[in-house]
Structures are given as C-alpha cells and as structure tokens.
Amino acid sequence: MKVRVPRKPVRLxxxxxxxxxxxxxxSGARDVAxxxxxxxxxxxxxxxxxxxxAAPVQVGLKRLAAGRLQAIVVNSGNANAYxxxxxxxxxxxxxxxxSRELRIGAELVIPSSTGRIGVPLPRVxxxxxxxxxxKRLAVDGFHDALEGMMTTDAFAKFTTETIEIGxxxxxxxxxxxxxxxxxxxxxxxxxxxxxxxxxxxxxTDAAVSAAGLRRALQLALPDSxxxxxxxxxxxxxxxxxxxxxxxxKNAALTPASRAFPAFSQAVTRAMTRLARLIxxxxxxxxxxxxxxxxxxxxxxxAARVADTIARSPLCKTAFFGGDPYxxxxxxxxxxxxxxxxxxxxxxxxDDVQVVRRxxxxxxxxxxxxxxxxxxxxxxxxLDLHAGKAQAYRMASDLSLDYVRFNxxxxx
Amino acid sequence: MKVRVPRKPVRLxxxxxxxxxxxxxxSGARDVAxxxxxxxxxxxxxxxxxxxxAAPVQVGLKRLAAGRLQAIVVNSGNANAYxxxxxxxxxxxxxxxxSRELRIGAELVIPSSTGRIGVPLPRVxxxxxxxxxxKRLAVDGFHDALEGMMTTDAFAKFTTETIEIGxxxxxxxxxxxxxxxxxxxxxxxxxxxxxxxxxxxxxTDAAVSAAGLRRALQLALPDSxxxxxxxxxxxxxxxxxxxxxxxxKNAALTPASRAFPAFSQAVTRAMTRLARLIxxxxxxxxxxxxxxxxxxxxxxxAARVADTIARSPLCKTAFFGGDPYxxxxxxxxxxxxxxxxxxxxxxxxDDVQVVRRxxxxxxxxxxxxxxxxxxxxxxxxLDLHAGKAQAYRMASDLSLDYVRFNxxxxx
Numbered sequence: 158m159k160v161r162v163p164r165k166p167v168r169l170x171x172x173x174x175x176x177x178x179x180x181x182x183x184s185g186a187r188d189v190a191x192x193x194x195x196x197x198x199x200x201x202x203x204x205x206x207x208x209x210x211a212a213p214v215q216v217g218l219k220r221l222a223a224g225r226l227q228a229i230v231v232n233s234g235n236a237n238a239y240x241x242x243x244x245x246x247x248x249x250x251x252x253x254x255x256s257r258e259l260r261i262g263a264e265l266v267i268p269s270s271t272g273r274i275g276v277p278l279p280r281v282x283x284x285x286x287x288x289x290x291x292k293r294l295a296v297d298g299f300h301d302a303l304e305g306m307m308t309t310d311a312f313a314k315f316t317t318e319t320i321e322i323g324x325x326x327x328x329x330x331x332x333x334x335x336x337x338x339x340x341x342x343x344x345x346x347x348x349x350x351x352x353x354x355x356x357x358x359x360x361t362d363a364a365v366s367a368a369g370l371r372r373a374l375q376l377a378l379p380d381s382x383x384x385x386x387x388x389x390x391x392x393x394x395x396x397x398x399x400x401x402x403x404x405x406k407n408a409a410l411t412p413a414s415r416a417f418p419a420f421s422q423a424v425t426r427a428m429t430r431l432a433r434l435i436x437x438x439x440x441x442x443x444x445x446x447x448x449x450x451x452x453x454x455x456x457x458x459a460a461r462v463a464d465t466i467a468r469s470p471l472c473k474t475a476f477f478g479g480d481p482y483x484x485x486x487x488x489x490x491x492x493x494x495x496x497x498x499x500x501x502x503x504x505x506x507d508d509v510q511v512v513r514r515x516x517x518x519x520x521x522x523x524x525x526x527x528x529x530x531x532x533x534x535x536x537x538x539l540d541l542h543a544g545k546a547q548a549y550r551m552a553s554d555l556s557l558d559y560v561r562f563n564x565x566x567x568x
Numbered sequence: 569m570k571v572r573v574p575r576k577p578v579r580l581x582x583x584x585x586x587x588x589x590x591x592x593x594x595s596g597a598r599d600v601a602x603x604x605x606x607x608x609x610x611x612x613x614x615x616x617x618x619x620x621x622a623a624p625v626q627v628g629l630k631r632l633a634a635g636r637l638q639a640i641v642v643n644s645g646n647a648n649a650y651x652x653x654x655x656x657x658x659x660x661x662x663x664x665x666x667s668r669e670l671r672i673g674a675e676l677v678i679p680s681s682t683g684r685i686g687v688p689l690p691r692v693x694x695x696x697x698x699x700x701x702x703k704r705l706a707v708d709g710f711h712d713a714l715e716g717m718m719t720t721d722a723f724a725k726f727t728t729e730t731i732e733i734g735x736x737x738x739x740x741x742x743x744x745x746x747x748x749x750x751x752x753x754x755x756x757x758x759x760x761x762x763x764x765x766x767x768x769x770x771x772t773d774a775a776v777s778a779a780g781l782r783r784a785l786q787l788a789l790p791d792s793x794x795x796x797x798x799x800x801x802x803x804x805x806x807x808x809x810x811x812x813x814x815x816x817k818n819a820a821l822t823p824a825s826r827a828f829p830a831f832s833q834a835v836t837r838a839m840t841r842l843a844r845l846i847x848x849x850x851x852x853x854x855x856x857x858x859x860x861x862x863x864x865x866x867x868x869x870a871a872r873v874a875d876t877i878a879r880s881p882l883c884k885t886a887f888f889g890g891d892p893y894x895x896x897x898x899x900x901x902x903x904x905x906x907x908x909x910x911x912x913x914x915x916x917x918d919d920v921q922v923v924r925r926x927x928x929x930x931x932x933x934x935x936x937x938x939x940x941x942x943x944x945x946x947x948x949x950l951d952l953h954a955g956k957a958q959a960y961r962m963a964s965d966l967s968l969d970y971v972r973f974n975x976x977x978x979x
Binding site: 205206207208209210236238239241273274275276337338340342388389390391392393468469470471472474475477478480483484485487488489490491492495496497499500515516517555556557559560561563564565 | 616617618619620621647649650652684685686687748749751753799800801802803804879880881882883885886888889891894895896898899900901902903906907908910911926927928966967968970971972974975976
C-alpha cells in the first residue's frame with residue numbers, strides 16, 4: 158500500500174538517536190540503530206509470546222523487570238532468533254558495547270533484532286556497527302535510527318504528539334517497523350498472560366513511574382499492536398518498549414494520578430497510529446480492514462470470530478479482490494469455534510448492512526457493498542446477538558505481491 | 569498441480585449413477601449428480617462442524633441417524649448454505665423428487681451441495697435437473713456423476729479397490745470433489761464431538777452393519793480428510809458418506825467381525841487416496857507436504873503444531889518457493905500454543921535433518937534440503953522431544969494462482 162510519510166524532523170528532549178550501516182543488509186542501507194536517553198528512564202515493555210524467543214527478547218525480558226532503561230540497540234537484517242547460546246552472547250555483547258562506550262549501566266541497555274531467523278548474527282560486523290552508532294548519536298538522528306530498524310518496510314513509521322500534564326507540555330514520540338510475520342500477541346513484561354516482527358518504541362520526556370508505563374502499555378496493547386494481523390504468523394521477536402525520561406519535569410505520573418488517563422490515552426493513540434501504519438505497510442497489502450465483532454457470548458468468542466476472519470485466506474483474498482463476498486465471512490465466523498446462532502447474525506460493510514438476521518441482503522445493497530470493498534480502508538462489523546462482548550482486529554488483505562515476496566525472499 | 573487421472577470405467581454392483589447439466593454452472597458443465605443403490609444400504613456419514621451448516625448438511629444429519637440410505641442427490645455451483653428456510657425446503661424437495669421418481673423411501677435420500685454460499689438455489693432449474701438425473705441413472709454413469717459434483721476441481725477424483733472378506737470379493741469405490749475452502753473438521757453423525765467443501769462418497773457392495781460403517785469412518789477420518797489443509801477455511805458443506813448395499817453377499821461385518829480390520833483398512837486407504845487427490849488439486853496447489861509432528865506432550869499439542877504449519881502463510885509461501893526456510897517452521901511451532909523446549913527440537917525434510925537439538929544445520933545439508941523442497945511432494949517431520957504424542961497433516965502450498973483465483977472469482 159503506497160503511503161507517503163513526510164520525513165519531517167523529529168526531536169525529543171533528552172533523547173539522541175543514531176543509525177548506521179554495519180554490513181548486515183546487502184542493500185547497503187542502515188541496519189543498526191541506537192536510541193539513548195541522556196538520563197536513566199522509567200520503562201515498560203511487551204514481548205512476543207512465541208515459545209521460540211529470539212536472543213534479544215530473552216535478554217530484554219530480564220532487564221525490563223526493574224522498570225528502568227537508558228538505551229536500546231537494534232539491528233535489522235538478522236533476527237538473532239534460534240541462534241542458541243552464541244546468539245545470546247552476541248545480544249548481550251551489543252548491550253555491553255553501548256554500556257562501555259556511553260558509560261551507561263549494563264542493565265540499562267536492551268537489544269532488539271529483526272530479520273532472518275536461524276542465522277548467526279555476524280559478530281565482528283555487529284560489534285563494529287554498534288561502536289559506530291555510539292559515536293554518531295545525535296539529537297537529530299531519529300530518521301537514521303528508523304531506517305536502521307527497517308526490513309521489508311516500504312516506508313518509515315512514526316508519530317509525535319504533545320499533551321498538557323498539570324500545566325506542563327510533554328511530548329510522546331513513537332517509532333516502529335513491521336511488514337511481515339505480523340500477528341502480534343505480546344505480553345507485558347512483569348505481568349501474567351498475554352503477537353510480530355514488530356518493533357516499536359514509544360518515547361516520552363514525561364515523568365511517569367514504571368508502574369504507570371506498564372499500565373499505559375497494558376491499556377494500549379489490545380486494540381493497537383495486539384489487534385493487527387498481516388499474515389497471521391506471530392514472530393519470535395516482537396517487542397514494544399515504552400520509555401519515559403522525566404525531563405519535562407511534570408509531577409511524576411502514577412496509575413492513580415488525575416492526569417494519568419490523559420497520558421495513557423496519548424500512548425494508546427500513538428500505538429494505534431503506529432499499528433495502523435504497520436498494517437498499511439504489511440507485505441503486499443492493498444487494503445486495511447477494521448473488523449469489529451460485537452454481541453458475542455464472551456470476549457474469547459468475540460476474539461475467535463475477529464481473528465478467524467482476519468486470518469482466513471478466503472476472506473483476505475476477497476478483500477484483495479474488492480469482493481463483498483459475505484458468504485466467506487459467515488463461513489469463517491461459523492468455523493471460528495464461537496457459539497452463536499447463524500440465524501441471528503447481522504453483518505455490515507462500513508454503514509451498509511449486507512446480512513440481516515442471518516440472511517444475505519440482495520439487490521441495490523450489493524452494488525453499495527461492492528463500492529465499500531473497493532475502498533482502500535473499510536470497516537467490517539459482525540453482530541452475533543449472543544451476548545455483550547466485543548473484539549477488534551485490524552487486518553490487511555492477501556495479495557499476489559504477498560505471495561511473490563514470501564516465496565522468493567527469505568525474510 | 570497437474571495430475572492426469574485416466575477416465576477408466578468404474579462400475580459397482582447394485583449402484584447406478586447419473587450426472588446432468590441443470591443450468592447452475594454458467595459453463596454448461598454437468599451440475600447435478602445422483603448416486604443410487606438398487607436396494608436400501610447401510611450408511612454412515614460425517615459432516616462439517618462449522619456452526620453455519622448448509623441446508624443439505626442439516627437434512628443429511630437427521631436422516632443418517634437411522635444408519636440407512638439408498639440415494640444421494642448432489643448439486644454443484646451453489647452451496648445452498650446460508651439460505652434460510654427456503655434453502656432447507658429446496659434441499660428436502662430435491663430428495664422428495666428422487667423418492668417419487670425412483671419409488672424410494674423419502675428418509676433414504678440425502679442431498680449434498682457445493683458452490684457459492686448465500687445465494688438461493690434456483691428452485692425450478694434444480695427440480696427439472698433432479699428429475700432428468702433420475703431418468704438417466706445408469707450402471708456406467710459414474711464419471712457423469714463425478715463431473716456433476718465438481719466445482720473448481722481440475723480433475724476427477726476417484727479410487728477403486730477389491731478385497732476378500734471370508735472368501736467373498738467385495739469392491740470399494742470412492743469418489744470426491746475438493747479444490748477450495750478445504751480444512752475439514754468433520755464429525756461422524758451420531759457420535760459426539762469431531763473439517764471442507766469436500767464431498768466424498770465411499771460405496772461398497774459389501775454387507776456391513778451401520779455400526780461397522782460408523783466405526784470404519786471414525787478410524788479413517790483423522791489421517792485422511794480431517795488431516796488435509798488447502799487454505800485453512802473450514803466449509804459449511806463438508807460431507808463424507810460411506811454406503812454399503814450388501815449385494816456381495818458376504819457374512820455381514822460388524823466392528824467385532826474377524827474380517828472387520830481388513831474392511832476398515834480398505835476404507836482408510838480409499839479415503840486417504842481421495843484426500844491426497846484433493847490436496848494435489850487444491851486451488852493453485854503446486855506441492856503436497858506431509859507434515860508429521862511427533863514427541864509432543866499430548867495429541868492436542870501435536871495437532872496444534874501440525875495445524876499451525878499447515879496453515880501458516882509464511883510456511884506455505886516458502887513451500888511454493890521451494891525454500892527450505894526452517895526458521896519459519898520453527899517460528900510457527902513456537903506460536904502454535906504447544907508446550908516444548910525449542911532447544912530440543914529436531915526437524916527433517918524427507919530424510920535430511922535440517923534442525924538438530926534446536927540448531928539449524930548449515931553447509932552441505934542446506935543444498936540437500938533445497939533439493940527436497942523443490943520436489944512436488946515431500947515430508948516434513950518435527951520431533952518436539954516433549955512426550956510421545958503425534959499428529960499428521962497433509963498440506964498444499966500457497967501460490968500466486970491461489971490468490972489470483974480467489975480474488976477474482978466467487979467460489
């Protein structure tokens with residue numbers, strides 16, 4: 158999906174960035190990125206729940222337990238996943254270099270990787286590149302860093318917003334990469350339960366406790382990154398980090414603060430915008446479909462129906478073709494495992510009702526529905542009339558380019 | 569996948585067949601089929617577990633309860649699914665016409681449909697075609713009937729075998745259609761618990777009790793039709809019927825009979841051959857991959873891993889590309905929900921081990937693995953080393969033609 162994102166300058170007080178080419182991408186593009194706060198920051202993160210966790214995820218999970226972070230070192234072109242003890246050693250080494258070069262506590266640095274799974278990360282090249290990145294850190298290095306974390310992404314994904322917290326202006330900056338292997342199911346580190354190679358970093362100069370960041374992340378995840386489906390494959394590397402360095406000098410926010418909801422909502426907006434950019438830039442994507450399932454017996458059933466449609470090859474190819482084939486949607490709902498009465502189902506494409514009480518509506522409605530499904534973005538709503546629970550997913554279509562790309566190229 | 573199946577004559581004692589064009593397919597090909605035994609037969613059947621059950625499935629489920637059947641009337645070009653009470657009425661009417669024309673008990677006739685979901689079946693055309701099929705019934709009408717049930721199938725799928733039962737030769741004939749919306753999860757009618765538009769009919773002149781047929785069907789399903797995945801969408805119409813008219817005059821088989829295993833195994837072979845033909849002829853399919861997961865903690869975990877790989881767009885596009893990208897396989901196993909230690913995992917492509925104890929094997933092995941994945945048929949084996957359970961799936965790849973076909977055409 159062609160989306161032009163202007164390369165406007167992005168700066169955030171107390172944060173410096175770098176992106177360098179370290180020889181991991183054959184194209185010669187930047188493949189190592191560094192994000193660094195001038196001071197230790199409060200932090201929270203969510204990682205993939207894939208049982209096969211990349212080395213950087215294993216390292217990050219441990220270090221985030223303390224809720225404090227100063228720098229994130231990222232490489233693209235290689236996932237450092239399924240690379241055994243050597244992979245873990247390289248991931249830790251990337252952090253150790255940053256720690257030494259920048260005189261930062263070793264435990265305040267985490268690694269992220271994205272790219273091919275199962276290939277050893279070239280140790281010497283990475284070491285050299287991380288050192289170079291430390292030297293190039295700059296307040297205006299944001300776009301270099303963004304480039305350094307991209308893989309099959311067609312465009313850079315970022316968002317900025319300022320809000321007022323008790324009279325103080327704070328800024329929230331989000332940056333992300335996505336494209337393929339996107340069906341994040343991430344769990345917030347340090348919390349029970351809870352998908353990409355999605356890498357996303359949301360940075361702020363606000364003063365927020367680690368507990369506040371964890372809470373904001375938990376509130377934002379379900380309908381942002383954990384709601385998106387490109388192909389339905391959940392990566393070994395998905396990582397979202399939320400980092401607040403406090404340099405805006407507002408009264409520090411906790412989940413109990415009066416101003417917390419405003420902050421939390423801004424984080425949700427940032428993550429939702431980034432999530433949408435990831436779906437728009439999904440491998441081969443030509444459509445973004447907002448799927449809402451309501452009236453489900455319970456949340457699990459709602460999620461089952463939304464997930465099944467978001468992943469169904471027949472629904473996704475119909476989205477690609479711009480075909481309002483409601484029979485495929487109803488079929489997917491039917492095999493999702495959710496309990497509902499098909500004779501009560503209502504289905505809408507944007508504001509056009511295409512199924513009413515279990516019957517496809519024919520005639521003029523079909524032409525209007527076809528006009529909706531030709532749009533680059535449209536919504537699909539199913540009401541099961543079986544209860545009050547609902548779920549939301551944001552899905553791309555399944556196109557010829559997705560297959561071309563993934564049959565010819567090792568992501 | 570181009571497979572030539574010779575149109576050899578198929579006859580089965582006491583069975584007559586017909587296939588006619590009734591105006592449901594625009595191509596002018598046959599679209600109504602009739603299968604009829606000269607005498608009432610013992611029968612067992614399995615139907616889709618999709619919550620949205622096509623009208624013919626609803627009718628068939630009730631009538632199979634008695635374990636007796638004489639005729640099956642099939643239409644292609646329209647699934648008669650999601651068509652409400654009118655759809656049910658048309659399905660019953662198709663049977664009633666057969667009952668009247670052939671003087672068969674109404675409860676001994678069941679309908680089957682395959683084609684587009686959500687479109688009313690044209691009542692008058694179908695009535696006329698069913699009447700015409702009744703008149704054309706013939707001992708050599710097998711291939712006409714097969715054509716009458718095909719939709720996007722590129723070739724006819726059938727199998728025949730004779731076995732000895734206590735000195736008597738009996739014949740088992742199987743016929744099936746498949747192509748898209750293939751991920752059957754079927755449950756045997758009259759049994760608890762238990763996936764296509766797959767239609768398959770296995771007919772025999774053996775004398776077998778209804779209980780024997782149910783047992784044979786239950787034994788055959790898990791590793792045949794319920795093991796196959798084309799796209800992962802489970803149809804509203806999947807139907808397998810097993811019918812034994814007893815005209816071979818063997819001593820009637822029950823599950824307790826000494827000769828029962830021989831019969832049951834022959835049914836399993838017939839269903840497995842038909843299942844394989846369906847995967848070979850899956851929409852856009854260029855590969856058949858036999859996926860075995862062993863060493864799982866339990867059967868559910870084994871099935872989770874096998875199903876996830878069989879459905880993963882990244883694994884399936886890699887199969888299409890002939891790319892031995894084990895990282896995608898390992899990733900899919902990781903997010904399947906199964907519990908295992910990634911550091912113990914072994915992976916084989918045919919007889920080439922590509923992952924040993926959680927590490928990708930590099931060097932010469934990669935070239936040998938690439939040679940395997942270029943084959944039209946190869947096996948993929950994962951050993952989780954977490955227990956003793958195993959699961960089997962037979963999957964097609966995800967090709968450019970699959971997307972072309974399903975984005976441009978309403979199945």
